[in-house]
Amino acid sequence: MAQLAEKPTAATPRIGKQGDPCVMVIFGAAGDLTARMLIPSLYNLARADLLSKEFAVLGVARTPMSDEDFRKKILQDVKEYCGDCVADAAWDHFSQRFYYFAGDFNDDKLYPQIKAHLGGIDRDHSTHGNFFYYMATAPSFFGPIVEKLAANGLMEQSNGHWRRVIVEKPFGHDLESAKTLNQQLLKVAAEPQIYRIDHYLGKETVQNILAFRFANGIFEPIWNRRYIDHVQISVAETVGVEGRGSYFDHAGSLRDMVPNHLMQLISLTAMEPPISFEANAVRDEQAKILHAIQPMSDEEVLSRSVRGQYGEGTFAGQRVPPYRFEPDVAPDSRTETFVAMKLLIDNWRWADVPFYLRTGKRLPARNTHIVIQFRRAPFVLFRDTSVEHLMPNQLVLHIQPEEGISLQFAAKVPGPVMRLGTVDMNFEYQQYFGKQPSTGYERLLHDCMIGDQTLFQRADMVEAGWSVVNPVLDLWKALPPRNFPNYDSGTWGPKEADELLERDGRRWRNFEQ
Ligand code: BG6
Numbered sequence: 001m002a003q004l005a006e007k008p009t010a011a012t013p014r015i016g017k018q019g020d021p022c023v024m025v026i027f028g029a030a031g032d033l034t035a036r037m038l039i040p041s042l043y044n045l046a047r048a049d050l051l052s053k054e055f056a057v058l059g060v061a062r063t064p065m066s067d068e069d070f071r072k073k074i075l076q077d078v079k080e081y082c083g084d085c086v087a088d089a090a091w092d093h094f095s096q097r098f099y100y101f102a103g104d105f106n107d108d109k110l111y112p113q114i115k116a117h118l119g120g121i122d123r124d125h126s127t128h129g130n131f132f133y134y135m136a137t138a139p140s141f142f143g144p145i146v147e148k149l150a151a152n153g154l155m156e157q158s159n160g161h162w163r164r165v166i167v168e169k170p171f172g173h174d175l176e177s178a179k180t181l182n183q184q185l186l187k188v189a190a191e192p193q194i195y196r197i198d199h200y201l202g203k204e205t206v207q208n209i210l211a212f213r214f215a216n217g218i219f220e221p222i223w224n225r226r227y228i229d230h231v232q233i234s235v236a237e238t239v240g241v242e243g244r245g246s247y248f249d250h251a252g253s254l255r256d257m258v259p260n261h262l263m264q265l266i267s268l269t270a271m272e273p274p275i276s277f278e279a280n281a282v283r284d285e286q287a288k289i290l291h292a293i294q295p296m297s298d299e300e301v302l303s304r305s306v307r308g309q310y311g312e313g314t315f316a317g318q319r320v321p322p323y324r325f326e327p328d329v330a331p332d333s334r335t336e337t338f339v340a341m342k343l344l345i346d347n348w349r350w351a352d353v354p355f356y357l358r359t360g361k362r363l364p365a366r367n368t369h370i371v372i373q374f375r376r377a378p379f380v381l382f383r384d385t386s387v388e389h390l391m392p393n394q395l396v397l398h399i400q401p402e403e404g405i406s407l408q409f410a411a412k413v414p415g416p417v418m419r420l421g422t423v424d425m426n427f428e429y430q431q432y433f434g435k436q437p438s439t440g441y442e443r444l445l446h447d448c449m450i451g452d453q454t455l456f457q458r459a460d461m462v463e464a465g466w467s468v469v470n471p472v473l474d475l476w477k478a479l480p481p482r483n484f485p486n487y488d489s490g491t492w493g494p495k496e497a498d499e500l501l502e503r504d505g506r507r508w509r510n511f512e513q
């Protein structure tokens with residue numbers, strides 16, 4: 001196996017610059033996202049020496065807590081959620097920078113108090129007046145919190161300091177509401193201050209799509225309709241709704257996964273090479289692809305999209321209940337837990353190359369991957385192997401849990417006769433780079449601290465993503481499903497999803513683990 005000249009490991013000294021001095025204000029500091037993702041990510045950044053020495057956190061939430069309680073809580077959080085995080089001397093230094101303030105986000109009186117607190121923290125930690133606000137709250141608070149921060153002068157950038165806001169998903173629940181939220185934010189903040197997060201862009205393997213395509217000379221020339229037959233993007237999950245029934249039963253898989261995570265994967269796979277890696281250069285190209293996705297008519301929605309809901313089934317020998325029995329889910333729910341779609345991109349590179357997407361819960365394996373299927377060889381010389389028996393070349397970008405890239409091609413089966421078989425050439429991240437401690441949020445938080453918006457969604461991209469799914473949302477609402485539940489837990493979704501590809505003479509590539 002080829003070796004890297006130098007293998008970076010977790011112990012490798014800092015690669016990249018430290019974040020600016022700043023205070024991170026977390027709205028929703030007592031919640032799950034803060035505990036599972038934000039605190040472990042900040043600690044990983046501290047351990048990699050990527051946080052400024054002048055850094056502090058102010059947690060805000062409704063739960064009453066003192067600074068000391070908050071520090072005890074985050075210690076529990078890292079112990080629970082950050083596999084190899086050890087709370088050592090570095091921890092004390094880290095945790096002393098955490099402060100907490102209890103209050104109701106809707107209360108106007110909270111914001112002058114936050115302002116006063118921030119003033120003190122800024123002085124004590126020399127954070128230069130740089131603040132960023134993380135919206136780890138229910139979506140209904142995003143707009144109002146930012147408006148109230150602005151009304152108290154907390155979004156104002158003057159005297160060389162910066163103010164930024166990170167907005168979590170879901171960003172709206174359809175095109176109209178996403179536009180409204182954009183307007184609300186853009187009334188009080190400029191686009192370069194707004195960081196719309198999509199945690200898929202924090203994944204190494206997702207970022208690697210850009211490196212793979214644009215740092216290598218051999219793939220780009222064949223990355224087009226002349227050589228590529230079709231693309232499949234699958235985000236398969238084994239989990240059900242994991243106690244999030246009250247959110248999910250209103251959202252459904254289409255809203256939950258497609259306008260955001262799947263659109264990121266499509267745009268990175270299909271975009272033109274940007275003129276530089278400057279944030280807007282990359283995002284311009286992503287936005288162009290999203291705008292080039294062919295809008296679907298009602299007829300096309302019917303023929304090119306599939307929805308499903310899981311019934312009961314078996315997982316690792318255990319019976320699991322149907323979606324409709326999950327806590328906080330209506331017993332006659334018509335919410336989809338599976339979506340498959342065929343999209344077309346109207347540009348010169350991709351005309352007539354279908355992009356098939358699917359995502360679903362309670363599928364047999366957790367596996368996210370992108371399959372690029374190339375056209376078949378025009379004819380096969382070898383008499384003993386018919387063309388139909390040979391698989392076309394497939395390049396697979398394995399996003400998770402396997403992280404790597406594999407290329408499938410034909411090879412001679414050893415023996416006295418000429419027979420062909422299909423083999424795989426594999427690259428595995430872990431084999432080359434070892435395991436890095438990461439939640440996937442480190443890069444995104446660090447980018448916000450250095451003012452790099454490349455991996456954050458711009459207003460136009462979010463709206464373009466919703467424009468793709470809106471016709472589907474509308475038609476599905478007008479024609480509620482009559483056959484739910486229509487797939488068993490532990491299977492690859494409804495049979496219509498297979499038929500979607502079979503009609504075109506293709507089939508899904510399933511990875512069982
Ligand atoms: C979230 C969705 O955005 O992404 C969840 O709300 C989903 O429903 C999750 O399970 C999947 O993320 P990951 O990183 O596990 O693929």
